[in-house]
Amino acid sequence: MLAVPNPAVRSPLSVLVTGFDPFGGSPVNPSWDAVHALHGRVIAGHRIVGGEIPTVFGASLHRLQALMEEHQPRLVVCMGQAGGRPAISLERVAININDARIPDNVGAQPIDLPIVPDGPAAYFTSLPIKAMLQTLLDAGLRAEVSQTAGTFVCNQAFYGLMHLLGQPRWQGVRGGLIHVPWLPEQGQPSMRLAEIVRGLELAIGCALATREDIRKEAGALN
Ligand code: PCA
Secondary structure (H helix, E strand, C coil), X not given: CECCCCHHHCCCCEEEEEEECCCCCCCCCHHHHHHHHHCCCEECCEEEEEEEECCCCCHHHHHHHHHHHHHCXXXXXXXXXXXXXXXXXXXXXXXXXXXXXXXXXXXXXXXXXXXXXXXXXXXXXXXXXXXXXXXXXXXXXXXXXXXXXXXCHXXXXXXXXXXXXXXXXXXXXXXXXXXXXXXXXXXXXXCCHHHHHHHHHHHHHHHHHCCCCCCCCHHHHC
């Protein structure tokens, strides 16, 4: 769970980082393990607040919003597992659709339903994903810009996050979604937890330091 509201460790400059609970029959979710490892660290003068989000349509968004209200972060990075992907995926776009391949953790399986009825078809991340990509590649980590976050709970949280961040009260707060590969014990392709944690740490540091993203085609950064 983490994210305990402890005034002693609260900082006016916080970064909210969320991970999802295990789903789809797996006993672990590396996104949560990585967030757990980073909770409480300070990166570029910002305290990292880690929170767990249920892999449940609707409830995940409510939890995310509650964490944002509680911690008033400057930056929000949602993390999720994308089994089968070989690299840390910096997600560019969230789309306004729930189309579940498998049931979520309470058995819901929405098909072709909008996340926000009458909302825009898509939102782009406000994270500097090209600069983050460059930082991760320079550190020798496998990383990519991804053009789809899927249509399951992670995309829903990402869309909901960007929808919220568009409201005046969250003006100036940036956010987005990062997908991570399986851990070695879950299957292949995989990435070790230490690499995922390092990648997340570097990505957050880069996002805090970068106001304007670099403008380079992703393939040119390799
Ligand atoms: N990955 C799923 C939901 C929770 C998670 O970690 C997804 O990509 O939608």
